[in-house]
Amino acid sequence: GGIGKTTLARHVYHNSKVKAKFDIMIWIYVSANFDEVKITQAILEQIPDCEYKNTKNLTVLQRGIKKYLTKRFLLVLDDIWEESEGRWGKLLAPLRCTEVKGNVILVTTRKLSVANVTSKTEAHINLSGMNEEIFLRFFKQCIFGDENCGCHNKLMKIAKQTAAKLKGNPLAAKSVGTLLRRNIDEINWRKILDSDEWKFENGMDSIVPALMLSYNHLPYHLQLLFSYCALFPE
Structure with a gap:
């Protein structure tokens, strides 16, 4: 996660040329x-002028789709x-x-297996991480903002090593960059660079250790708040 799939989809969705080609625009998370x-x-809720019965009967709801979704x-x-594949069908x-x-129908997913099921006839687009040079500039911006980082040579070496662990993921850069920015100190930065959290990387999903960090x-009270929020459905 965090590579920019939803952001790219939103740019497509809100593009004026794209909007001009469709009568109905629907976004479902x-x-x-x-x-x-x-x-x-x-x-059904996002179809203009749609009046459908509030029911949990899928057959009845799907009749509503056929009745009201009559434009492109x-x-x-x-x-x-x-x-x-059965549930998708x-x-x-x-x-x-x-x-x-x-x-x-445009689908975003972090799982290749899902992409293969949902796009049997259409090629899917695989988003990779940012270019290394551009990513490092972005990472510096996340840490220092508009401040000139030229006076932090030792710290920049650590920043480059840390950036390599993030594999071009912009959300990971924001997350870890904010963490480094809180305490611009060599000992603190090395502690983050050598953290055990980097061992928990799940395949290509470089966001996991960044979020764990x-x-x-x-602070402990905010960790408790996160745990409390996890009790509620999305």
Whole structure:
């Protein structure tokens, strides 16, 4: 996560040339809680002049899709985790029945397996990390802001080593950059560079250790607040 998938999708969604091609624009944030009924309800809620029965019956809701989604649409499903081809097919069934041509469904996901299920006929776009040189400039900006960092030669060596661990991930750069900015001190920076959290990197997801570092450096009362918030559904 944090590589910029949602940001890129939002740029596409709000682009004036894109908007001109569609009569209906729908954005649904899905996340790990894939629920065909809730997603279908959310789609209906964003269709202009749509009057549908407030029900949890998927068949009834899908009839509403067929009835009201009669113009060309762009549907963005953001942050999909569901890998089941059957559940994906069930969700899309009424969307495939529309007689209007030129509809687009744009999916963002961090999982290649999901991309393969959701885009069997269309090529998917794999976002990689930022260019190394550009990323380092961005990381410096996250740490120092507009301040000239030329007087921090020793610290910049540590910053470069830390940046390499972030693998071009902009959200990781913001997270760790903010952490370094709080205490511009060589001992503190080396402690972060040598932290055990870097061992928890999950494949290509470089955001995990960065978020763990941020969490572990929070005051204890804020850590408790995070734990409390985890009790509530997204």
